[in-house]
Amino acid sequence: MSVEIVDDEALWDRFVDASPNSMLFHKRAFLNLQEKYTGDKLLPYGIFAGNDLTCILPVFLSKQNGLRLLYSPPRSSLVYVPYLGPATSPAIARLQPHDRESAWRSIIGELCAEFSRLSPNYVALGLSPGFLDVRPFERTGYEADLMYTYIIDLxxxxxxxxxxxxxxxxxxxxxxxxxxxxxxxxxxxxxxxxxxxxxxxxxxxxxxxxxxxxxxxxxxxxxxxxxxxxxxxxxxxxxxxxxxxxxxxxxxxxxxxxxxxxxxxxxxxxxxxxxxxxxxxxxRTFENTGADEKRLNHSKTKFNPALVPWFYLYKRDPLYRTAKLGQLALGKIKRHA
Incomplete structure (x- = not known):
């Protein structure tokens, strides 16, 4: 497998339309707007098996207070996008469990290697509900916060x-x-x-x-x-x-x-x-976000939704940890900003 920047916007959008776990936020026009209104640099990564695009992961490179930060999605204070992270091809979904886990490990391994090449001080990925196997990320040093959302079966x-x-x-x-x-x-x-x-x-x-x-x-x-x-x-x-x-x-x-x-x-x-x-x-489904905010739980559960998990992944290097300790009190960096 190989990781490449996908400049072909039509190819990207065809992949998003076909992917079983993509979201509207993955569409290239939506990503371009996120780039425009954050000022961060969009890096539309694609993972190829030969000539076949098997996974996409758009990330945004931000430089703050001398630190290099990678976000997917960008900071919620700027774009209000709940999830982004990877989206995979239908072919991945059709694989048997053994082959699917093997392919997923290879995809994540290639992506993490590419991220390391960029030498970020902080990486944050908000995976959409359904991406529950975060073990390949954890094995490369990522921490995982278990989050929740409410989904109603329509x-x-x-x-x-x-x-x-x-x-x-x-x-x-x-x-x-x-x-x-x-x-x-x-x-x-x-x-x-x-x-x-x-x-x-x-x-x-x-x-x-x-x-x-x-x-x-x-x-x-x-x-x-x-x-x-x-x-x-x-x-x-x-x-x-x-x-x-x-x-x-x-x-x-x-x-x-x-x-x-x-x-x-x-x-x-x-x-x-x-x-x-x-x-x-x-x-077929309706998502009523806000399950992680205690003040909203009472009003959100009135409609008898299912409580569905998702993961927020992040990786911090020593420089980021040191800077965070020094700057958090000044409000310059927030862990999930």
Whole structure:
């Protein structure tokens, strides 16, 4: 196997479309936007077996405070991408377990060797759910944090999904539906960003405070069939919003917030309406991110999701460890920034 930079964007996107474990975030236009809005250098690595592209792994090279850092995805404070990491070909998925593990070890070995050539002080990889075999990374010195997300099975009938929802939540949805609520597709990212900033003001400086609304505007324009924004109105008043990201039959409730209301839950109503909508459009699963934030667990589990693991991998050299100890107090470096 060999590792090469894949400059052919059409080849890259054909691979992403065919891969069983790729995400929309892997598409080249999405990667280019991540590069543009972080200022980090995109390194679109491909792993070839002969002439066959078997795996891709886009990483971003960042230079901060004299350190060389590799991220995949980039820092969440700048692009709000939950996962990136590798995506493999259908041929890898079809292999028998013995051959698949052997191929995976070879792929990771080649990638880690390439990363070493770049001499980074820190490498961080957020693997998408489904990549559970992190042993080849750990054997080369990576540490692994076990993370979680919530995923709802949409292949059941709508009535079965409804019956699985917590009873008080079903009541709150019914109560909300008695109000003059409407949902409309939107493109006003400035208003959306303002709504998010207001809803998250108690959380300090978030992605929505740091990043320009133009980032989301360009995403909506580049992927109109995959990323859509919806506004929830009570009469003429905007009270909530949700931005969904769909790809390969999987929908992520990517960004969203609702204003606090007295008397009914706008958030429960909006999530339920989004679930029904994306199911009707053919999505098989719906991901409601936020399982690792304790303050969100109560609201996220109302819809009876499955708790699904994923891994955040990182490797730190002695210089990074020393710099982190010296600079963490100044807020210049954060472990998962």
């Amino acid at each position: 292949e059941r009938p709508v009535q079965a999904i409804w019956e699985s929802i917590e009873s008080d939540t079903k009541k709150s949805i019914k109560d909300a539906s008695r109000h003059p609520l409407t949902i409309a597709q939107a493109t006003d990212t400035a208003t959306f960003t303002d709504l998010m900033r207001q809803g998250l003001k108690s959380q300090g400086e978030t992605f929505f405070h740091r990043q320009s609304p133009e980032y989301l505007t360009e995403i909506l324009e580049a992927f109109p069939d995959h990323v859509r924004m919806y506004f929830l109105y009570l009469g003429e008043d905007l009270i909530g919003a949700n931005t969904l990201c769909s790809f390969h039959g999987h929908c992520i409730g990517w960004m969203g917030n609702t204003a606090a209301r007295q008397g009914f839950s706008a958030n429960d109503y909006l999530v339920w309406e989004m679930l029904k909508k994306v199911k009707q459009e053919g999505c």
